[in-house]
Amino acid sequence: MGLFGFDLVKEAGGWEAAMTEEEITEMEKKGYDMSSVRCKQAEIAAQEEAAEAAFMEQRKATAVPTDLNKLTSYRSTPRSTESEFFKDVAGKAPLFGKDKWREKFATAPLLYGAVVQANSGLWLPGREDDLPAVFVFALDRTHIYDIEWLTATAEKISEMKESPNVPADCREFIDILRDDQSQFCFPLGPSLSDGAEAWCVTYQFGKQTILPGNRLPEDGIVPFLLEAQPKKQLPIQLAVIPGKYYQA
Incomplete structure (x- = not known):
């Protein structure tokens, strides 16, 4: 874990979340069915987007004006x-x-x-x-x-x-x-x-x-x-x- 924390959603996603697009494409070229991995990554991306939106809403709601x-x-x-x-x-x-x-x-x-x-x-x-x-x-x-x-x-x-x-x-x-x-x-x-x-x-x-x-x-x-x-x-x-x- 780094000084600035880590992405909980991706950490929970395991190896499927860690695969890059290039790695997935390469596996598909070799004949492997990677649809479950793509589905998992799409699910993780949606969770990340929702978490980021919720975080930004919290930031906005708790903002303190400065001068x-x-x-x-x-x-x-x-x-x-x-x-x-x-x-x-x-x-x-x-x-x-x-x-x-x-x-x-x-x-x-x-x-x-x-x-x-x-x-x-x-x-x-x-x-x-x-x-x-x-x-x-x-x-x-x-x-x-x-x-x-x-x-x-x-x-x-x-x-x-x-x-x-x-x-x-x-x-x-x-x-x-x-x-x-x-x-x-x-x-x-x-x-x-x-x-x-x-x-x-x-x-x-x-x-x-x-x-x-x-x-x-x-x-x-x-x-x-x-x-x-x-x-x-x-x-x-x-x-x-x-x-x-x-x-x-």
Whole structure:
């Protein structure tokens, strides 16, 4: 089972569900009757479609409106270390290195991340711990708060993940993304970044309850403070901003 869960319907389908169209066709060419397999796959496809529709209805019914404009004042740095915002995002001070800790969170840039993929539990209200998601974000001024660009880039990444044709500058990243067990921090190649200083990373929500309405925003945009500059394939240091600061 990967970080992002698995398809219960297909898992229950066994070997019949796992057969590809090419494999079925090849068996038919050899004279085997594969009608039962095709029937089983059609049944599974119908179940998947119904389950997906029900899930999307639940998402729609539990969506919580957000207003990222409420965060505009928190973009300015250095921010007050005595404010409730600072305390809520930075958390408890460490025993050692308090001055560096204060400076880090006082000057950390606020950025927006767009969901590329996420554990399905994050799209519905819940109280789970350590659920993962993959985000894309930008650090340059032009794109850091450009929600249209973030959303479009997240979609491009998802499409490229499923495509057999991957540009050379994205192959290493896409190979890693296709592994549901992977955890990564990766700069985007030009084919995906459109000139932005962009990164794609895995992030685990320690507490799902930190999100607005205890779930991901329906538009998939989540604000963070960047604690340290990202480095390729080193753990990303992000602090998620509590939902109460941008829930509409």
